[in-house]
Amino acid sequence: MKKIVMMxxxxxxGMSAKAQESIETTIAADVVSNYIxxxxxxxxxxxxxxxxxxxxxxxxxxxxxxxxANTADTKEFDFTxxxxxxxxxxxxxxxxxxxxxxxxxxxxxxxxxDAHATNHVFEGFIGYDFGIASLQWYTNFAGNDYKxxxxxxxxxxVEVVVPFKLSDISWTAVAGAVPYTSPQYGTNGFAVxxxxxxxxxxxxxxDSFSVPVFAQVAANPCSQQAYLVLGFTLQP
Numbered sequence: 558m559k560k561i562v563m564m565x566x567x568x569x570x571g572m573s574a575k576a577q578e579s580i581e582t583t584i585a586a587d588v589v590s591n592y593i594x595x596x597x598x599x600x601x602x603x604x605x606x607x608x609x610x611x612x613x614x615x616x617x618x619x620x621x622x623x624x625x626a627n628t629a630d631t632k633e634f635d636f637t638x639x640x641x642x643x644x645x646x647x648x649x650x651x652x653x654x655x656x657x658x659x660x661x662x663x664x665x666x667x668x669x670x671d672a673h674a675t676n677h678v679f680e681g682f683i684g685y686d687f688g689i690a691s692l693q694w695y696t697n698f699a700g701n702d703y704k705x706x707x708x709x710x711x712x713x714x715v716e717v718v719v720p721f722k723l724s725d726i727s728w729t730a731v732a733g734a735v736p737y738t739s740p741q742y743g744t745n746g747f748a749v750x751x752x753x754x755x756x757x758x759x760x761x762x763x764d765s766f767s768v769p770v771f772a773q774v775a776a777n778p779c780s781q782q783a784y785l786v787l788g789f790t791l792q793p
Contacts, residue, residue, distance in 0.1 A: 579612075580610055580611070580612045581610065581611040581612070582609070582610055582611075583607060583608065583609035583610070583611070583618070583792075584607070584608055584792065584793055585606070585607045585790055585791065585792040586604060586605065586606040586607065586790070586791045586792075587604075587605040587607075587788055587789070587790050587791075588602075588603070588604055588605075588625075588788055588789055588791070589602070589603050589605065589786055589787070589788035590602055590786055590787045590788060591603075591784055591785075591786045592605070592622055592624075592630070593773070593775050593784050593786055595714055595716075595733055595742070595750060595751050596733060596742075596750040596751030596752075596753075596775065596776070596777035596779070596780070596782075597742070597743075597750075597777070597780075598782065598784065599622070599630075599631060599633075600622070600624050600627065600630035600631060601624060601625075601626040601627045601630060602624065602625045602626035602627075603622050603623060603624050603625060603630065604622070604623055604625055605620065605621065605622045605623075606620070606621055607619070607620050614640055614641045614642050615638075615639075615640050616637075616638070616639050616640075616641070617636070617637070617638050618636070618637045618639070619634070619635070619636055620633075620634075620635045620636075620637070621633055621634045621635065631654050631655060631656055632654070632655040633652065633653065633654050633655075634653045634667070635650055635651060635652050635653065636650070636651045637649070637650040637651075638650075644685050644686040644687060644688070644691075645683075645684075645685050646682075646683070646684050646685070646686070647681075647682070647683045647684075648681070648682055649679065649680065649681050649682075650679070650680045650682065651677055651678075651679055651700075652677065652678040652679075652680065652700075653667060653676055653677050653678075654676050654678075655676065656676070670700075673701070673703065673707075675700055675701050676701065677700040677701065678697055678699075678700040678701055678702055678741070679697065679698055679699040679700045680695050680696065680697050680698070681695070681696055681698050682694060682695040682696075689719065690717060690718065690719045690720075691717070691718045692715075692716075692717055693715070693716045693717075693718070694713065694714075694715050695713060695714045695715070695716075696711055696712070696713040697710070697711060697712045697713070697741065698711065702740070702741055703740070704738075704740060705740070710738070710739055710740050710741065712735070712739035712740065712741040712742060713735065713736055713737070713739065714733060714734070714735055714742065714750070715733065715734055715735075715736060716731060716732070716733040716734075716751070717731070717732045717733075718730070718731050719731075725758075726756050726757065726758050727756070727757045727758070728754065728755065728756050728757075729753075729754075729755045729757075730753070730754055731751060731752070731753040731754075731755070732749070732751070732752055733749070733750055733751030733752075733753075734747065734748060734749045734750060734751075735747065735748050735750050735779075742779075743779070743780065744779055748778075748779040749778045749779060750777050750778070750779045750780070751775065751776075751777060752775070752776045752777075752778065753773055753774065753775040753776070754773065754774050754775075755771055755772070755773040755774075756771065756772055756773075757769050757770070757771040758770055758771075760789075768789050768790065768791065769789065769790045769792075770787075770788070770789045771787070771788055771789070771790075772785070772786065772787050772788075773785070773786040773787075773788075
C-alpha cells in the first residue's frame with residue numbers, strides 16, 4: 558500500500574512539473590474608446606489584438622492597434638521579446654507604425670530598416686515588480702528616433718505602477734515621466750507625461766465566460782491634456 562501511495566505521489570509531482578513547463582498561449586483583444594499610450598493620444602476608438610506564447614519566463618508577444626472610428630488613425634504592429642524571473646523582467650520591443658511624424662517611409666513598407674527612413678522604433682526595457690509597486694525603464698536604442706540635428710535621441714520613459722483593491726474592483730495608479738529631451742514624447746527636458754488611474758471589473762455572463770471592463774482617467778501634465786477611456790477585453 559505504501560508503494561502505491563509513493564508511486565501516486567511521484568506521478569502527481571511529475572505531472573505538475575510538466576504542466577508548469579508547458580508552453581502558454583495568449584489570445585486576446587481590447588476594444589478602447591481612445592488609444593492613450595504613456596500620456597499620448599494616438600487615436601480614437603480602436604481594436605487592439607494580442608497573440609503571445611511563453612515558456613519558463615521567456616515570452617514572445619505580437620500586439621497591434623487599428624482604428625475603428627477613424628480609418629486615418631495610425632496602425633501599429635509590435636513584437637516584444639521578454640524574459641521574467643522572479644520580480645525582474647527585461648526585454649526588447651520592435652514598434653512599427655504605418656506613419657511617422659517625420660522621416661518615415663511614405664509607402665509604409667514593413668520590411669524596411671534604413672536608419673532615417675524606417676517606420677520601426679526599437680526599445681529596450683528593464684523593470685522590477687516589488688509586489689506593492691513595480692518600476693519600469695524604457696529606452697529607444699535603434700530605429701526612427703532622432704533629434705533635429707540628426708543625432709540619436711535615445712528617448713526614454715520611466716513608470717511606476719501601484720495596483721490595489723477597492724470595493725471589489727481592481728485598480729492601478731500610474732505615474733510616468735520622461736527623464737530628458739525627447740522628440741518622441743515632445744519634451745525639452747525632464748517632464749511628467751502620464752498620470753493615470755484605472756479601474757477594472759469582470760462582468761460575468763456565465764460560470765465559464767466573463768468580460769473584463771475597464772475605465773481610465775489619464776492626464777499628461779506636460780502637454781496639458783486629459784483623457785477618459787472606456788474599454789473591454791475579449792479572451793477565450
